[in-house]
Amino acid sequence: MSSNEHAPSRHHTLIFDVPRTNIGNSYNKYSGLFTAPSNGVYHFSWTIYSGCHSNIPTEILRxxxxYGAALADSEEDCDAHESTTNVIIELNQGDIVFIRTNSKANSQGDIKITEGLRSTFSGFKLN
Known part of the structure; x- marks a missing residue:
């Protein structure tokens, strides 16, 4: 992510708009969606940094x-906290994978981006 995400609402798709490696262009930096180019087992990981007094619940969907959830929680103090989660998902060609804020719990505060803190999303095919 290239900038802070202020008070994201429920069901908000997170867009990681600075792809470093995107072989085959399967990740869309405008929509935040990864589209499986072929059938297989994939590994995905995401890291979210919460800003001062923030609580950011996220989930990964196929x-x-x-398929998984995480919570970056610095609600009790004014510090940046991170949450990193990994999942393994079997995908069919054309399946969509993305990260969004939790569908049932409200986020409080901001997703924080600084020079030393980056919220990231990555994935690769295992077989």
Missing amino acids: NDEI
Whole structure:
């Protein structure tokens, strides 16, 4: 992510708009969606930094199914906290994977981006 995300609402797709490696262009930096180029087992990881007094619950989805969740929580203090989560998902060609804010819990505060703190999303095919 290239900039802070101020008070993201529920169901908000997070857009990681600075792809460093995007072989095959399967990740869309405008929509935040990864589209599986082929059938297989994939590993995904995401890191979210919460800003001062923030609470940012996130989840990863395959199409419309939640596969994992994380919470970056610095609600009790004015510090940046991170949450990193990894999942392994079997995908079919054309399946969509993305990170969004939690569908049931409200976020409080900001996703923080600074020179030393970056919220990231990555993935690769295992087989």
